[in-house]
Each structure stands twice: as structure tokens, then as C-alpha cells.
Amino acid sequence: MHIAVCLSRLPDPNTVEVDPLTGAVDASRMLYILNPADAAALERALQLRAPEDRVTALTVGPAEADSILRDALAVGADDVLRVWEEGRTSTRPAVTALLLATALRTTELPDMLLCGTRSLATGSGKVPALIAEYLDWPVVTDIVDFTLQGSMVRFLRRLAKGARSEGEVMLPAVLAVEAGAAALRYAGLPDLMKAKRAAIPVQDLSELGLSPVDLNFPAPTAQATMPPYRRPREIFVPEASLPPHERVLQVMSAGIAQKSGRIVSGSPEQAADQIIAFLADRGFVDRAG
Amino acid sequence: MVMTTHDEKMRTVRFRVDDTAHISVDGEKCKSCAVRACVTVCPAGLFVPLDDGSVLFNYEQCFECGACYFVCTQEGAIRWTYPRGGFGVTFRES
Amino acid sequence: MAVNGGSEHFDVIVVGAGPAGSAAALIAARAGLSVALIERGEYPGAKNVSGAVFYGSAILNKLIPGWWEQAPVERHVCRRDLVLMSPTTSVSLDFRSSAAGYSEPPYNGFTILRPKFDRWFAAQAEAAGAFLLTSAVVDDVIKEDGQVVGVQVRRDMGELRGDVVIACDGANSWLARKAGLQRELHTHELSLGVKEVIGLDEATIRERFQLTGDEGVALEYVGAVTDSVHGGAFLYTNRDSLSLGILGQLSSLVEHKKRPYDLLEAFKAHPAVAPLVRGGTLREYSAHLIPEAGWNMVPTLYGDGILVAGDAAGFCLATGIYIEGINYAIQSGLAAGTAAVEACRRQDFTRYSLMKYMELLYQRNVLTDLRAYRHAPAFVNGERLQNVYPELAARISESLFRVAGDRKQKLLPLYWQTLQQVGTKPRHVLKDLYHVARAYLW
Numbered sequence: 001m002h003i004a005v006c007l008s009r010l011p012d013p014n015t016v017e018v019d020p021l022t023g024a025v026d027a028s029r030m031l032y033i034l035n036p037a038d039a040a041a042l043e044r045a046l047q048l049r050a051p052e053d054r055v056t057a058l059t060v061g062p063a064e065a066d067s068i069l070r071d072a073l074a075v076g077a078d079d080v081l082r083v084w085e086e087g088r089t090s091t092r093p094a095v096t097a098l099l100l101a102t103a104l105r106t107t108e109l110p111d112m113l114l115c116g117t118r119s120l121a122t123g124s125g126k127v128p129a130l131i132a133e134y135l136d137w138p139v140v141t142d143i144v145d146f147t148l149q150g151s152m153v154r155f156l157r158r159l160a161k162g163a164r165s166e167g168e169v170m171l172p173a174v175l176a177v178e179a180g181a182a183a184l185r186y187a188g189l190p191d192l193m194k195a196k197r198a199a200i201p202v203q204d205l206s207e208l209g210l211s212p213v214d215l216n217f218p219a220p221t222a223q224a225t226m227p228p229y230r231r232p233r234e235i236f237v238p239e240a241s242l243p244p245h246e247r248v249l250q251v252m253s254a255g256i257a258q259k260s261g262r263i264v265s266g267s268p269e270q271a272a273d274q275i276i277a278f279l280a281d282r283g284f285v286d287r288a289g
Numbered sequence: 290m291v292m293t294t295h296d297e298k299m300r301t302v303r304f305r306v307d308d309t310a311h312i313s314v315d316g317e318k319c320k321s322c323a324v325r326a327c328v329t330v331c332p333a334g335l336f337v338p339l340d341d342g343s344v345l346f347n348y349e350q351c352f353e354c355g356a357c358y359f360v361c362t363q364e365g366a367i368r369w370t371y372p373r374g375g376f377g378v379t380f381r382e383s
Numbered sequence: 384m385a386v387n388g389g390s391e392h393f394d395v396i397v398v399g400a401g402p403a404g405s406a407a408a409l410i411a412a413r414a415g416l417s418v419a420l421i422e423r424g425e426y427p428g429a430k431n432v433s434g435a436v437f438y439g440s441a442i443l444n445k446l447i448p449g450w451w452e453q454a455p456v457e458r459h460v461c462r463r464d465l466v467l468m469s470p471t472t473s474v475s476l477d478f479r480s481s482a483a484g485y486s487e488p489p490y491n492g493f494t495i496l497r498p499k500f501d502r503w504f505a506a507q508a509e510a511a512g513a514f515l516l517t518s519a520v521v522d523d524v525i526k527e528d529g530q531v532v533g534v535q536v537r538r539d540m541g542e543l544r545g546d547v548v549i550a551c552d553g554a555n556s557w558l559a560r561k562a563g564l565q566r567e568l569h570t571h572e573l574s575l576g577v578k579e580v581i582g583l584d585e586a587t588i589r590e591r592f593q594l595t596g597d598e599g600v601a602l603e604y605v606g607a608v609t610d611s612v613h614g615g616a617f618l619y620t621n622r623d624s625l626s627l628g629i630l631g632q633l634s635s636l637v638e639h640k641k642r643p644y645d646l647l648e649a650f651k652a653h654p655a656v657a658p659l660v661r662g663g664t665l666r667e668y669s670a671h672l673i674p675e676a677g678w679n680m681v682p683t684l685y686g687d688g689i690l691v692a693g694d695a696a697g698f699c700l701a702t703g704i705y706i707e708g709i710n711y712a713i714q715s716g717l718a719a720g721t722a723a724v725e726a727c728r729r730q731d732f733t734r735y736s737l738m739k740y741m742e743l744l745y746q747r748n749v750l751t752d753l754r755a756y757r758h759a760p761a762f763v764n765g766e767r768l769q770n771v772y773p774e775l776a777a778r779i780s781e782s783l784f785r786v787a788g789d790r791k792q793k794l795l796p797l798y799w800q801t802l803q804q805v806g807t808k809p810r811h812v813l814k815d816l817y818h819v820a821r822a823y824l825w
Contacts, residue, residue: 290664295644301665301668302669326637332670334644356573371423371520375517379430380432380497381498382496
């Protein structure tokens with residue numbers, strides 16, 4: 001099996017300092033790291049690799065990004081590839097995804113593509129889904145754990161509020177894993193030395209059969225919407241007329257005791273009148289209505 | 290700001306924290322120590338004396354200077370090594 | 384390429400890519416040897432802290448002509464101040480020169496920021512052919528029949544073998560201790576330096592310190608600046624920041640129960656310092672140990688298959704007048720590298736062959752200087768120079784310059800009177816004069 005892993009090199013958030021006045025970031029003080037979710041993806045790929053399998057690490061970035069590919073070689077990746085258009089200063093998710101997908105297609109399509117589910121930098125989490133779209137593969141994001149059964153992957157996804165969902169997907173597929181899915185191993189000395197000396201292959205646009213025009217995506221447009229107005233929360237205030245002791249008791253109970261229900265009595269009409277009066281008192285209905 | 294609190298100072302320093310501690314302190318041995326030199330000299334203020342007489346140590350923001358190792362008077366109270374390569378403090382400008 | 388680090392062999396293994404290590408690796412690589420330069424930080428300089436003024440421009444110029452044109456230097460130092468402090472008063476000796484050697488190439492000294500400078504210097508060694516390996520911490524030496532034959536790196540299959548190991552692993556040198564060359568150090572031999580880099584714009588720095596262009600100043604303080612703790616303080620100008628910090632003898636910090644960062648804050652608040660740092664913003668806080676005992680803490684510098692250089696060897700001159708270390712680190716690194724080259728030529732790596740290092744250290748004036756000023760560290764860190772004389776100088780100056788309509792005293796009575804006020808006996812002063820003379824004059 002051939003497993004490809006997409007890696008990205010990004011500034012360590014602890015070293016990104018924004019000038020409070022100008023909003024500018026001091027680039028000279030930034031240090032770069034391998035995106036933690038990508039590191040987890042790489043580790044899962046290495047764990048999955050059988051002796052006859054191959055793990056390829058790819059990245060989109062300038063020459064400085066070679067360092068993370070060397071790190072990948074040091075921990076055991078078999079091949080690496082860097083994709084870049086000289087002179088480019090940044091990439092949007094659509095560009096990154098297109099470059100990665102094209103690189104995979106022009107070299108060799110893997111059986112499985114692993115990546116981090118989102119980067120620490122912008123965290124949009126778009127790249128895995130966009131690569132899947134370019135390759136016309138299924139994508140599973142937010143994976144916390146998965147197992148391989150033949151050519152099927154059983155996965156556990158993270159949902160909101162601590163929930164998990166289980167599922168299955170057939171390979172080939174894009175699997176985007178969470179940063180906590182695995183801790184990247186520590187390279188041995190011989191591998192570290194070998195990786196330091198390795199030549200890092202680079203492909204540019206012409207080698208990928210792309211032209212700069214292909215990377216010109218229309219700027220994304222955002223539609224501004226106003227969230228629905230929410231009623232301000234009522235804050236409990238004890239009644240000023242009560243003696244201090246009573247007020248303290250009210251504060252201590254945070255008004256909860258007051259929420260006891262009330263049972264109205266009388267004929268249905270009288271009961272209805274009482275309820276309407278109650279609601280009107282609290283502003284829920286118009287008294288005239 | 291020129292005058293800064295210790296917390297503000299520590300926030301300017303970058304650490305890559307390893308999973309395991311490179312320095313460990315045997316709090317039991319500190320109970321018989323009257324000097325507590327480590328608490329005084331640690332430039333990162335990482336040694337905290339506890340009520341029971343022992344000393345608590347937090348390795349995560351260590352400068353790896355070795356001051357605690359040299360001032361410690363209790364045989365075997367501090368086990369000191371450097372962190373694994375690539376981890377620990379990373380100075381950018383000093 | 385071998386699959387096991389143990390089966391790859393280097394002529395020279397240099398541990399620590401600071402100024403000493405990079406100098407040693409550079410000279411050995413230039414001689415055509417296979418050199419491994421091993422650094423535990425993410426990059427060379429990541430763990431390194433100095434004041435820092437580098438007074439070794441001429442030395443480096445012989446190695447890399449016009450080095451300052453390509454290296455990340457901050458300002459060339461053409462002004463030095465030695466300041467004696469009492470809690471309220473400061474008395475300073477202000478030196479400033481635009482003479483050749485100070486404000487013209489090759490310059491006398493530069494302020495530098497170590498993480499930037501060390502990275503550049505290690506890159507020079509790498510360009511000369513040394514193999515630079517970062518993120519690798521060395522735990523021990525490998526010995527066979529008493530001969531050091533390599534180092535143990537804390538990684539899987541971490542044995543690395545070489546003919547000569549040069550330990551440049553800093554003030555807290557585990558390698559020198561593990562190899563049995565250095566004893567455990569005492570707390571009075573080590574000082575703790577805590578430092579801040581404070582950002583300040585270039586124009587303000589020039590105006591505030593009366594500098595033009597790339598000129599820089601080095602201010603060094605002694606006295607009440609460290610309270611009762613034996614130590615000192617410094618303030619250096621970088622391009623668009625100030626490096627300032629305090630040094631405190633470890634034993635003295637413990638004795639007086641003073642936290643180093645509290646002393647640093649007090650230093651910045653001193654009336655003589657506060658106006659210099661006003662308006663700055665903290666960029667980085669750091670700390671490091673400094674081997675300050677000089678000659679008296681120098682370890683055995685060579686063994687079978689091993690040499691010790693830089694701070695690991697205690698090559699630091701802290702005498703009050705001279706506060707230097709990086710220049711000795713480079714000189715000793717060059718000496719060690721040269722000794723390793725000659726040993727490789729002879730294919731003899733015993734201590735008798737590596738003893739050549741001692742001769743080279745004297746030739747490069749490292750041991751010569753340390754030996755000449757061997758009595759200075761004890762005097763500089765002595766109680767009276769630290770706490771009495773700065774106070775004395777401050778009080779005499781206060782009396783001397785105050786005009787209140789009283790009868791003016793002549794200097795000698797004023798001196799005696801002030802001496803009595805600060806509680807020092809004349810015989811102590813005479814004794815100290817002898818010590819000063821012995822430490823500095825002959």
C-alpha cells in the first residue's frame with residue numbers, strides 16, 4: 001500500500017506577536033513548526049505501514065519548508081516531495097489543495113491520503129475536503145481514531161460537545177485526523193543524520209503541468225448576515241424593600257426559589273384571564289390583545 | 290512597558306515542552322532542607338515551597354541554566370539533565 | 384550512508400555549536416577533516432545567552448575577513464562606561480573613542496544577539512564542510528580503555544564515534560564532568576545572569592546614548608545595583624533594542640535570599656538607569672550561568688581523545704575592566720580545532736598528542752590572560768569592592784560637588800572622613816590597594 005501524508009509548516013502560535021497598535025506581525029520573531037495535526041497524521045501513517053508499504057510526505061511551500069520534510073524523513077517517511085511556485089508568497093486553501101492533488105496525480109496516486117484536519121494557522125480545515133474534491137475521492141474529517149480492515153477504514157470522528165460518530169469508508173479516501181490522534185515518534189540518530197543529508201525533490205508548476213493562471217481562483221465572497229436579535233438575559237436582583245437577611249437569602253438562592261410554579265384556579269375563563277395577566281405582566285403578550 | 294512582572298517576562302520566552310520532565314525534584318528530601326536555595330535562585334521562579342516542607346518543581350518553563358543543580362545542598366534531591374534535543378527553551382534574541 | 388550512527392566515523396566531534404564549537408569545527412573542517420558539530424537546540428544559539436558584546440572582531444577577521452559585513456551584528460562599541468552605584472548616586476568613568484580600531488574596521492567590539500550570531504557562525508562552519516546536527520543532546524562520552532572514542536547522543540542508536548571529541552557544551556558542562564576532567568563547581572565560582580532585551584526605536588537609542596550611525600555603547604555597573612549581592616549589571620545598545628541584565632554570584636544570591644528577577648527590576652528602576660530604558664518594551668527575558676572564577680576553575684583541558692573549550696573550560700575573564708568570554712571561546716575553539724588537526728595528522732589521539740592544545744592556548748593568549756588576571760575575580764567579587772567602594776565613591780563625589788556655603792575640605796580629610804562614615808578601616812584600604820596592584824598592575 002502507498003500512503004501519502006500532507007504536511008504544512010507554519011508559525012508556532014506562541015511566537016506570533018501582533019503589534020497592538022498597527023496589527024502587524026513581527027516576522028523576525030516567528031519560529032516555525034510542523035502543524036500538530038499533520039504530525040499526528042504522519043505518525044498514524046507510519047504506524048499503519050507494513051514492511052512492503054510506502055509512506056510519502058508532501059508539502060506546499062518555499063525552500064524553508066524542506067525542514068519539515070527532513071523531519072518526516074528522519075522519523076521514517078520513504079519519500080518526500082515539495083511543491084512550489086518560485087516567487088509565490090502565500091497560498092490559499094484552494095491553491096494548496098490543487099497543487100497537492102496535481103502532484104499526487106502526476107507522480108503516483110496513493111491508496112490513502114492522510115492529513116491534519118486543520119492547521120493551527122488559519123484553521124479553516126478546507127484543504128482535505130478540497131483535495132478530495134480534486135481527486136474525486138471521499139473525505140472524512142475530524143478523525144480521532146481509525147483502523148484499516150482490508151480496503152475499508154473504520155473511523156471514529158469527533159463531533160461537537162464531546163460526541164463521537166463511527167463510520168466506514170472504502171479506500172482510496174482522504175482521511176483528515178485530529179492533532180490528538182497520535183504523538184509523533186522521536187527520530188533515531190542514524191535516521192536524523194541521513195535526513196539531514198538527503199536531497200529534497202521539488203516540483204514547480206511546469207512539472208505539474210499547471211500554469212499560473214490555474215492558480216487564480218476568484219476571491220471568495222462572503223455574505224454578511226445579521227444574527228437574530230436575542231432578548232437580553234434578566235439578571236436577578238433582590239427586592240430592595242426586604243430586610244437585609246431576606247435579601248441575602250434571595251441572593252444566595254440566586255432567585256431560583258422564585259421559579260416555583262403557580263397553579264391558577266377558578267373557572268376556565270378566570271384561569272385564562274389570570275394567565276393572560278401573568279404573561280402581560282412579564283411583557284410576553286400585549287395586554288390589549 | 291519597561292517594568293514588568295515575572296509573569297510578563299516569562300510570556301516573552303518560547304518553550305517547546307517535552308512530555309517528560311528533564312529535571313525532577315524529590316520533595317521528601319527537601320523536607321530536611323532549611324536553605325531552599327533553589328527557590329531563591331531559579332531565574333524562572335519554578336520552585337514552589339509547599340506547606341508540608343517539600344518543594345514543588347515545574348519543568349515546563351525551565352531555562353536549563355543549571356543554577357538549581359549547583360546550589361542544591363541536599364544530596365540526591367535534584368535529578369538534573371538537559372531536555373531531549375529540540376525541546377525546552379528556545380531563545381530568539383538574547 | 385551507514386544505517387547505524389555507530390558505524391559512521393568522524394575525525395572530530397564537536398559538542399555545542401556556540402562560538403567555541405563553531406570555531407573549532409570551522410578550523411578542523413577547513414583542514415579537510417570530517418567534522419560533526421552537534422547542538423542540542425533547535426538551531427545554534429537557541430540555548431545561548433550573553434550580554435552581549437563580542438570583543439573579538441580582530442580574531443574573527445583573520446578567519447573570515449570583513450566578517451561584520453555579512454554577520455548579524457548590532458552596533459560597534461566605541462563607548463564604554465564603568466559606573467559605580469550607590470542607591471541614589473552613580474559615579475562613572477566614561478570612555479569614548481573614534482580612533483582606529485574602535486570606529487573603523489576591524490573595530491574593537493560589536494554588540495550581538497547570540498541566537499542570530501551563533502546561527503550565522505555555525506553556518507560558516509557548515510559551509511566549510513562541517514556536518515551540523517541540531518536537536519541532538521549529548522549525554523556522555525564513550526570510552527574504550529580510558530580513551531574517549533565518541534559521544535552518546537540521547538536518541539535511538541545514538542552512538543557517534545570520532546577520534547577527537549571537543550567539549551564546547553557551555554558553563555554547565557556535563558561532558559567535562561563525565562569525562563572526569565572537571566570537578567563539581569562551587570557556587571562562588573558561578574554567576575547567574577538574567578537579562579532582558581528591550582525594544583526601543585533606533586532614533587531614540589542614538590539620541591539617548593549620543594551615538595551616530597552604527598555606533599554603540601557598553602555600560603557596566605557595580606555596587607548597590609545588585610543590592611548586597613556580589614555581582615554587577617550591564618546595559619548594551621543593539622540596533623533597535625537594549626540588552627540589559629544583572630549578574631549575581633550564586634553563593635551570594637543564596638546568602639542574601641535575593642531573587643535574580645527582582646534585582647533586575649530594581650536595576651531598571653535605579654535613577655541612573657530608568658531614563659535610559661524609558662519607553663521601551665520587553666522583547667525577551669533570559670538567563671544563563673557564567674563561569675566567573677577564571678584561572679581557578681579551569682579544568683584539566685585535555686585527556687585521551689578529548690579537549691575542553693569555551694565556557695566549559697571556564698574561559699571567561701570577569702575582572703571588572705574586562706568582561707569577556709566570546710573572544711576566549713573563539714580563541715580556545717580555534718586552538719582545540721588546530722590541536723585536533725595536528726593529532727589527526729599524527730594519527731595519535733592520546734593525551735600526550737593533544738597536549739599541544741595547551742601550547743596553542745598560551746599562543747592565543749587565553750591562558751596567558753587568565754593567568755595574569757588570576758587574582759582579579761576574587762577581588763571583584765569581594766565584599767568591599769562590591770558594597771563599600773561604590774558607596775565610598777558616591778559619597779565622596781556627593782561631598783565634593785555639593786556647594787552649600789560651607790568651608791571646602793581638601794581631598795585627604797574628606798576621604799578619611801567618608802571612610803569612617805562607611806565603616807572601613809584605613810588598613811583595609813591599604814590591603815585592598817595591594818590586592819588591586821597584585822590583580823591588575825603587575
